[in-house]
Amino acid sequence: MEKLDLLYEGKAKRVYKTSEEDLYWIEYKDDATAFNGEKKAQISGKGVLNNEISSILLTLLKEKGIENHLVKKLSATEQLVRQVEIIPIEVVVRNRAAGSFSKRLGVEEGNLLPKPIVEFYYKDDALGDPFINDDHIAILQLASPKELELIRETALKVNDILSAHLGERGITVVDFKLEFGKTRDGQVILADEISPDTCRFWDAKTNEKLDKDRFRRDLGNLIEAYQEIAKRLGGEIHV
Numbered sequence: 517m518e519k520l521d522l523l524y525e526g527k528a529k530r531v532y533k534t535s536e537e538d539l540y541w542i543e544y545k546d547d548a549t550a551f552n553g554e555k556k557a558q559i560s561g562k563g564v565l566n567n568e569i570s571s572i573l574l575t576l577l578k579e580k581g582i583e584n585h586l587v588k589k590l591s592a593t594e595q596l597v598r599q600v601e602i603i604p605i606e607v608v609v610r611n612r613a614a615g616s617f618s619k620r621l622g623v624e625e626g627n628l629l630p631k632p633i634v635e636f637y638y639k640d641d642a643l644g645d646p647f648i649n650d651d652h653i654a655i656l657q658l659a660s661p662k663e664l665e666l667i668r669e670t671a672l673k674v675n676d677i678l679s680a681h682l683g684e685r686g687i688t689v690v691d692f693k694l695e696f697g698k699t700r701d702g703q704v705i706l707a708d709e710i711s712p713d714t715c716r717f718w719d720a721k722t723n724e725k726l727d728k729d730r731f732r733r734d735l736g737n738l739i740e741a742y743q744e745i746a747k748r749l750g751g752e753i754h755v
């Protein structure tokens with residue numbers, strides 16, 4: 517199989533076509549961005565670590581019955597994935613108050629929520645990824661009610677699996693963002709990445725932040741934090 521033309525370049529990844537109709541070739545970049553691209557940096561080793569962590573977590577989810585786009589990890593920075601059309605909804609699951617939830621609702625960061633909650637954002641950089649609900653999704657025809665129900669249920673199952681697996685490794689899953697895609701035959705599956713770029717992971721004992729908040733909030737030692745997550749997940753570390 518060959519890597520063909522660049523199809524799309526995102527903030528953290530490049531997506532290439534391949535000689536196989538149903539497969540894409542993904543390359544993780546070292547670019548870090550925050551606040552809708554306003555803050556930018558190159559952080560050497562981030563692509564390798566995110567590829568490693570995302571491959572481990574997507575493999576775990578597949579083993580637990582969550583269909584997703586990962587076919588296999590190809591190299592330190594590359595993955596082979598199933599071709600999907602990304603549904604433009606960012607699905608956020610929260611176990612604890614943090615980030616935009618704390619800011620918007622005035623709830624102290626770290627507070628345990630009575631139950632996990634699911635939020636939807638319209639994936640549109642020009643609009644700044646606005647918060648949306650089921651009615652907006654229906655009106656904008658982003659997903660059918662049946663698809664949205666599947667997305668919500670899957671997101672909560674992913675939360676159960678990740679929270680248990682990371683919890684056993686001394687990591688609190690505070691919140692995370694998922695994206696879903698549609699295969700050529702109309703199946704909705706989990707896609708994109710699951711990494712410290714897209715999740716809030718805290719050390720369970722110290723509450724130390726082991727995720728992209730280290731970059732967003734200028735806390736330093738981002739690579740060390742991502743490396744710690746990779747290590748606790750049993751990953752091989754290449755940086």
Ligand code: C5P
Pocket residue numbers: 606608614615616617645691692693713714715716728
């Ligand atoms: O900023 P906010 O608190 O809404 O983020 C919730 C979760 O979603 C965090 O884990 C964050 O890393 C993730 N997120 C993301 N991409 C975005 C927005 C949020 O991965 N565009």
